[in-house]
């Protein structure tokens with residue numbers, strides 16, 4: 001009878017199936033214990049703003065036909081971790097391999113909000129998904145794809161700080177070593 005074959009073949013399979021489930025459960029439990037112990041990075045700040053993520057290597061080619069392209073595909077994300085609106089104006093992202101850093105443009109970032117800080121040009125705004133975007137207005141990529149030479153690769157400094165690749169004024173930093181194409185890293 002068809003009704004008997006089902007359970008019988010089920011019994012046959014139950015051993016390996018149960019083992020598979022047990023293995024999967026063990027792996028999940030192991031991961032759950034390991035995850036908090038081995039964070040790749042831990043974003044932190046001593047101020048109102050924190051660098052949380054970075055995409056140093058824009059997806060696709062950086063240069064096409066001798067022209068720098070997809071400049072806004074290169075960005076980092078900052079979060080207002082304070083309980084008040086913070087004006088981004090004057091804060092200094094210091095890329096530690098160069099000294100032509102521009103201070104951020106004036107933009108009111110609400111408490112708890114995140115802003116994508118794009119390398120290229122565009123309208124500073126809040127998009128339909130609630131993400132904020134500000135632009136640094138460079139005509140070329142500025143975050144190194146290969147950041148091996150320095151650690152950290154990027155510092156966020158208080159307004160009035162110098163872009164001198166030194167620590168003074170730093171509230172938050174990010175390091176990415178070598179950045180893969182189109183990959184976003186947690187700081």
Ligand SMILES: [Ca+2]
Nearest residue numbers: 056141143145
């Ligand atoms: Ca880059």
Ligand SMILES: [Ca+2]
Nearest residue numbers: 094095098099
């Ligand atoms: Ca710099």
